[in-house]
Amino acid sequence: MPDLQGENKRFHRLPDTVTGAVAAVIEPGLAVLTLLASCWILDEPIERPEIVLAVLTIALLFPGKNHFWERPLNAAVQIAANWVTLLLILALVGFATHSFRLFEPRMLLLWALSFPALVWFTFFLGRKWLRRRSSEAGNRRRAVIVGAGPLGVRVAAAFRARGSQSHELIGYFDDRTDARVADEARPLWLGRLADLAAFVDANGIHEVYITLPLGSQPRIIGLLEAVQSTTASIYFVPDVFGITIIQGRLGDMNGLPVVGLCESPFTGSNQLVKRISDVVLATLILLVLWPVMLAIAIAVRVSSPGPAIFRQRRNGLDGQEITVYKFRSMTTQDDGPVVRQATRDDPRVTPIGAFLRRTSLDELPQFINVLQGRMSVVGPRPHAVAHNEQYRELIKAYMVRHKVRPGITGWAQVNGHRGETDTIEKMQARVEYDLEYLRNWSLMLDLQIIARTIKLILFDRKAY
Numbered sequence: 001m002p003d004l005q006g007e008n009k010r011f012h013r014l015p016d017t018v019t020g021a022v023a024a025v026i027e028p029g030l031a032v033l034t035l036l037a038s039c040w041i042l043d044e045p046i047e048r049p050e051i052v053l054a055v056l057t058i059a060l061l062f063p064g065k066n067h068f069w070e071r072p073l074n075a076a077v078q079i080a081a082n083w084v085t086l087l088l089i090l091a092l093v094g095f096a097t098h099s100f101r102l103f104e105p106r107m108l109l110l111w112a113l114s115f116p117a118l119v120w121f122t123f124f125l126g127r128k129w130l131r132r133r134s135s136e137a138g139n140r141r142r143a144v145i146v147g148a149g150p151l152g153v154r155v156a157a158a159f160r161a162r163g164s165q166s167h168e169l170i171g172y173f174d175d176r177t178d179a180r181v182a183d184e185a186r187p188l189w190l191g192r193l194a195d196l197a198a199f200v201d202a203n204g205i206h207e208v209y210i211t212l213p214l215g216s217q218p219r220i221i222g223l224l225e226a227v228q229s230t231t232a233s234i235y236f237v238p239d240v241f242g243i244t245i246i247q248g249r250l251g252d253m254n255g256l257p258v259v260g261l262c263e264s265p266f267t268g269s270n271q272l273v274k275r276i277s278d279v280v281l282a283t284l285i286l287l288v289l290w291p292v293m294l295a296i297a298i299a300v301r302v303s304s305p306g307p308a309i310f311r312q313r314r315n316g317l318d319g320q321e322i323t324v325y326k327f328r329s330m331t332t333q334d335d336g337p338v339v340r341q342a343t344r345d346d347p348r349v350t351p352i353g354a355f356l357r358r359t360s361l362d363e364l365p366q367f368i369n370v371l372q373g374r375m376s377v378v379g380p381r382p383h384a385v386a387h388n389e390q391y392r393e394l395i396k397a398y399m400v401r402h403k404v405r406p407g408i409t410g411w412a413q414v415n416g417h418r419g420e421t422d423t424i425e426k427m428q429a430r431v432e433y434d435l436e437y438l439r440n441w442s443l444m445l446d447l448q449i450i451a452r453t454i455k456l457i458l459f460d461r462k463a464y
Contacts, residue, residue, distance in 0.1 A: 022126075027064030030119050031057045038111040042104060049102040056093070060086050065444065067123040068130060076120050083116045085447045088454075096284045141167045142204060146196065146223060147211035148174035148185035151239050155209050156184070170205065193219065197226035205230075211237045246400060246438045264403040265441040273443055274376065281377050281450075282370040293364050296356065300327050303352045309365055314382035319402045322374045324382055325365035329353025360457050366408045378446040379407025380434040391427055401434040411437035411445075414452040 032054045039046050065082065067075040094100045143159070145152045152172055159167045171188035173196045174181060181189070190199060200208060208227055212220055220236070227234055247263040266274045286293075297308040309325050316322035330348040349357065356362035369375040375382070380401040383391070392398045412418075412433035417426065437445070 023066035023068060023123075024063035026122055027119055028058040028061040030122065031061055031115055034115045034118055035111050038107045038114065041110065042107050044104050044107050049099065053090070053103070056090070057086070060089060060443065060447070065442075068126050072120075072124055072127070075123055079116050079120050079123075081448065082444050083112075085444070085451045087112060088451055089447060092284060092288075096288050141206045142170055143167050143207040143209060144170050144190065144196070144200065144205055145172050145209045145211060146174070146193065148172040148176065148181045148189060149211065150182060151211040151237060152209075153182045153184050155211055155237055167207070170203070173199075193223060196223065197230060200227060200232045201230045205232050207233045207235065209235045209237055211239075213239060246403065246435065262400060262403070265438055266404055270441075277443060277446065278370050278376050282367040286367050286371075289364060292361075296327055296361060296364070299352050300329075300356075304331060304350045306331070313385045314406065315385055315388050315402055316374055316382060317402065317405045319399060321385060322369075322382070324369055324375070327356055327362040327365060329356050329362045360453075363408055370408070374405065376405040376407045377409070378449050379404050379410055380437065381410050381413060382406035394424055395428050395431055397435060398431055400438070401431060404438065409449060409453040410434065411449060414449050414456060418456070
């Protein structure tokens with residue numbers, strides 16, 4: 001049995017609800033403070049344009065990302081990347097509204113340079129304070145796991161993945177001593193289930209994680225009754241690793257706890273933020289690029305027979321059928337039960353179409369789809385209805401990607417999964433990136449994807 005008296009100098013982590021709430025206001029708050037300070041240092045008046053800029057910045061930055069637990073170098077890179085992305089968005093707004101002349105260039109430069117440095121320094125000091133706090137006695141969270149099988153080992157691996165942030169795993173309790181006990185758990189086996197409550201009470205255990213299968217319900221009830229006589233927190237870890245979990249969360253339905261395993265990230269305020277950002281971005285892009293779109297439409301129309309706009313049926317939010325617009329890039333317009341994907345050197349692609357596909361300019365009419373509410377600027381790319389019917393039977397959780405509006409660009413596309421998906425493996429990889437996007441969505445992630453998309457359009461020569 002391990003020595004429970006030795007001091008473990010692990011880095012204790014405050015609850016995410018505390019540090020996350022603080023981090024959420026640090027970046028937008030410091031953005032406004034540095035903006036006001038820049039005006040004050042250069043003796044510039046704070047008038048309506050500065051106030052509008054401050055409000056727009058808060059809207060784009062809130063909630064701020066939690067950098068307390070990142071290494072300083074990683075935090076610096078992330079902060080700088082997010083800030084550059086936001087400045088690009090603000091520059092686009094300034095260009096579209098001709099508002100650059102309203103600001104003193106020196107003030108904007110001072111603000112742009114001082115903000116990321118101040119944010120990084122604030123998180124760096126906060127991290128040092130948390131590390132110092134973690135070394136104080138009594139701040140570690142001692143935990144034991146009930147169940148020494150594969151699920152218990154997964155919980156232990158989750159502790160290790162969190163590094164030195166909060167928990168000290170003491171060991172496992174399990175009535176099994178045969179081959180069903182995982183090899184990784186044997187060295188930390190502490191005793192049988194009947195020994196758990198006494199051990200927890202005697203050794204100052206803070207948390208108990210129950211990983212027994214649901215078939216062991218009588219044993220779980222007995223454990224709960226025994227451990228509830230101690231001060232330890234109790235957690236039940238259901239075995240859901242064979243299920244694709246999207247935005248998993250615990251809810252309440254008239255007093256009944258409900259575990260959400262697969263939900264859209266765009267609910268409540270997130271839905272409002274997503275829609276507002278879509279409308280603002282789509283409107284700005286259409287206002288700026290309408291002459292380009294008009295020229296492309298004329299070029300497509302006169303270069304080959306057929307309409308300038310190609311309409312195709314695709315599946316949108318909740319799998320509902322929508323009509324998606326593109327500039328026509330081929331001589332044919334497949335939209336039936338069988339749709340042949342474009343390939344490299346496809347003879348159906350027109351000369352002007354090849355240029356449009358390579359630069360992604362053929363997608364520009366889809367910003368109209370965004371204003372219609374059929375699509376988002378960022379999201380899983382919509383596939384033809386015929387392709388959905390094919391792949392939903394072949395790829396696990398394929399249709400989960402339809403829990404949100406499809407996007408003009410997406411996480412899969414900026415990670416190399418753009419263009420033809422001529423194998424199941426390629427489509428599987430694209431779907432995995434789409435699901436990762438749904439799990440980790442934030443407004444800043446959308447802005448990063450937009451920035452990376454612009455880079456691909458300008459420098460990627462592999463598209464077709």
